[in-house]
Structures are given as structure tokens and as C-alpha cells.
Amino acid sequence: MEAVKLVYPVEGGDLIEAGEASSKMKLTLKKLGLPPDVIRRASICMYEGEINMVIHADGGQAEVDVGMDEIVIRMIDQGPGIPDIDRAMQEGYSTAGDMARDLGFGAGMGLPNMKRYSDEMDIETEVGKGTTVTIKIKI
Amino acid sequence: MKLSEVRDILDAEVLYGEDELDREVFSACGSDFMSDVLAYVKNQALLLTGLVNPQVIRTADMMDMKCVAFVRGKQPDENVLALARERDMVIMRAPIRMYDACGKLYAAGLRGDV
Numbered sequence: 001m002e003a004v005k006l007v008y009p010v011e012g013g014d015l016i017e018a019g020e021a022s023s024k025m026k027l028t029l030k031k032l033g034l035p036p037d038v039i040r041r042a043s044i045c046m047y048e049g050e051i052n053m054v055i056h057a058d059g060g061q062a063e064v065d066v067g068m069d070e071i072v073i074r075m076i077d078q079g080p081g082i083p084d085i086d087r088a089m090q091e092g093y094s095t096a097g098d099m100a101r102d103l104g105f106g107a108g109m110g111l112p113n114m115k116r117y118s119d120e121m122d123i124e125t126e127v128g129k130g131t132t133v134t135i136k137i138k139i
Numbered sequence: 140m141k142l143s144e145v146r147d148i149l150d151a152e153v154l155y156g157e158d159e160l161d162r163e164v165f166s167a168c169g170s171d172f173m174s175d176v177l178a179y180v181k182n183q184a185l186l187l188t189g190l191v192n193p194q195v196i197r198t199a200d201m202m203d204m205k206c207v208a209f210v211r212g213k214q215p216d217e218n219v220l221a222l223a224r225e226r227d228m229v230i231m232r233a234p235i236r237m238y239d240a241c242g243k244l245y246a247a248g249l250r251g252d253v
């Protein structure tokens with residue numbers, strides 16, 4: 001299989017459309033014929049990351065590299081950054097507002113889920129500048 | 140458990156996928172928190188929820204879930220049903236509350252952790 005690079009802009013603000021990028025990625029991974037378990041784990045990570053960019057950072061961009069033996073997903077935003085990563089990684093910690101909560105988000109489970117479903121996860125963040133979450137999933 | 144049985148037990152109305160009620164589900168998950176649902180991975184699962192918005196369908200789709208049952212008689216709008224159609228996901232609406240819906244299905248043998 002050839003290495004494939006996918007790029008998806010993620011609009012901020014609109015929580016109704018949020019998840020489109022993840023849906024598109026999932027379809028593409030299916031077409032590439034990757035194993036169902038790999039597709040599901042990648043899709044969950046991407047979806048959690050996409051929702052986080054919409055809720056917490058007013059959007060951003062997702063870049064997906066599908067290689068021979070791993071999928072690398074980079075979710076890049078220019079949002080407020082995460083002041084305390086250890087705290088953000090704790091299950092149940094959330095700063096989500098009412099709008100997100102009304103739609104079923106804000107359990108404080110997204111980042112812990114991404115950690116669990118990925119083989120590697122890295123967060124680079126700077127307060128006031130933005131956040132990049134990188135996820136690796138072995139094929 | 141077949142989806143037709145799920146419908147009968149919940150006394151539910153099928154809003155999409157009337158022809159697909161022969162599909163089987165082997166486990167179920169009930170929650171109003173999407174990340175809670177995303178933490179739950181099982182093959183061929185059913186989602187019970189009291190939320191009706193497009194993110195419910197997207198979440199279920201990421202999990203490869205076969206059916207979403209809305210409890211408390213909540214009616215999804217056309218936007219939500221269109222997303223379900225695109226994904227070929229069966230949609231039901233049950234008049235009862237979450238606690239009773241889960242209890243009835245559990246008693247009939249559909250478990251969360253199988």
C-alpha cells in the first residue's frame with residue numbers, strides 16, 4: 001500500500017457539524033482496506049480530538065498519515081492551550097461549557113479515551129498559542 | 140438478541156430500518172455522555188440514550204453500532220434521521236425511561252459486559 005496523507009479542516013463553533021472530518025477519515029480508511037479494529041480505534045481518537053478542537057479551541061486542522069505499519073493523526077489548533085496536561089488527562093476533569101454538555105460532551109473522558117485506544121499519544125501545548133495532539137496507531 | 144426483540148421489549152417505534160430488524164446485537168450501552176459511550180467497545184452493540192442530536196449518530200457510527208434507541212419518547216429531527224440513513228443504522232424510539240429500558244433488556248438477557 002502507498003503511504004496516504006489526508007488533511008481535514010475542522011470548523012470551530014458549530015457542534016452540529018462536528019465529527020464530519022472523522023466520518024470522512026473513517027470512510028477512507030475502510031476503502032484502504034485496513035483492519036476493522038484499527039479503523040475503529042483511529043476513528044474514536046480522531047473523533048474525540050475533533051470534538052475537543054471544536055469545543056475547546058474554536059477549530060483547527062487534522063492531518064492523517066497512513067503508512068505501511070502505522071496511522072499517525074495530528075490534531076493542530078491555535079486555541080487557548082492546556083495549562084495543566086496532567087490534570088486534563090484525568091478522567092472526569094472537564095472545563096466544557098453548557099452548550100457542549102447539552103450535546104453530551106464534558107464527561108472529561110476524551111483525552112483518557114484517546115490515550116487508551118492509541119499506541120502512542122503526545123500533547124504539545126502552549127497557553128495562548130495552541131495545542132497539537134499526536135496519536136499513533138499500529139496497523 | 141434480534142432488533143425485532145429489542146423493539147418488542149421496549150415497546151418501541153422504529154423510525155428507520157424497519158427491514159433490518161433481523162440484525163443481532165450482543166451487548167448494549169446506556170448513556171447520555173458521548174465520551175462514556177466512546178469508552179465502551181463491543182462488537183454489534185446497541186446504544187440507548189436520552190439525547191437526540193447528530194453527535195449521537197456520529198458517536199454510534201465511530202463505534203460501529205448497529206442501532207440507536209432513544210428513550211423517554213424523544214423524537215429525533217430530520218437531520219438526525221438523515222445521518223442514520225446514510226450510515227444504515229436502525230433508529231427506534233421507546234416511550235419508557237432510561238432506567239426501565241436498560242432493566243427490561245438486561246432482564247431479557249442483553250448484557251453490557253459479555
Ligand SMILES: Nc1ncnc2c1ncn2[C@@H]1O[C@H](COP(=O)(O)OP(=O)(O)OP(=O)(O)O)[C@@H](O)[C@H]1O
Nearest residue numbers: 052056057088094095105106107108109110111174
Ligand atoms: N484542544 C484543546 N485545547 C484546549 N484545551 C483542551 C483541548 N483538548 C482538551 N482540552 C482541555 O482538557 C480537558 C479534558 O479534555 P477531555 O477531552 O478529556 O474532556 P472534555 O472534552 O472536557 O469532555 P469529553 O471529552 O468527555 O466530552 C478539557 O475540558 C479542556 O479543558
Ligand SMILES: [Mg+2]
Nearest residue numbers: 048052110111
Ligand atoms: Mg473531549
